[in-house]
Amino acid sequence: MKDFIEGVWHPVIDEDKCTNCDFCYEFCPKGVYTKDNEKVVVENPSSCVDGCHGCEWQCPSGAIRFPEPITKEYVTKVIRWSKKKNKEVSSKFLDYVLKNQIIEECEINRETKA
Ligand code: SF4
Ligand code: SF4
Incomplete structure (x- = not known):
């Protein structure tokens, strides 16, 4: 690998x-x-x-x-990938990105529901 x-x-x-x-x-x-x-x-x-x-x-x-810095684009990519694979994005990761203001909660919700 x-x-x-x-x-x-x-x-x-x-x-x-x-x-x-x-x-x-x-x-x-x-x-x-x-x-x-x-x-x-x-x-x-x-x-x-x-x-x-x-x-x-x-x-x-x-x-x-690790693959790349955790940017808004990276988070979006992880959410889309997880949806495609029918996987949950870990709450630890989402807590981290929200705490560090990498992405807004409403954007996560939008991606998760899209
Ligand atoms: S889960 Fe954590 S400790 Fe294990 S490989 Fe991934 S980054 Fe490393
Ligand atoms: S901790 Fe670092 S040096 Fe040790 S086995 Fe893992 S990658 Fe190699």
């Missing part, structure tokens, strides 16, 4: 920086990471929680990055 998946929040490991310390693998409660021949890899990107940066903050090498 090397490339970003459009509209899906998930980590990508920079293999040049990764030291295989396992911190992200041991930290993530969602089973996003697995071990492949002793190497940590992103196995289940769609299990990642929208807006979560937990493993990134654990990584001592700065080897983890």
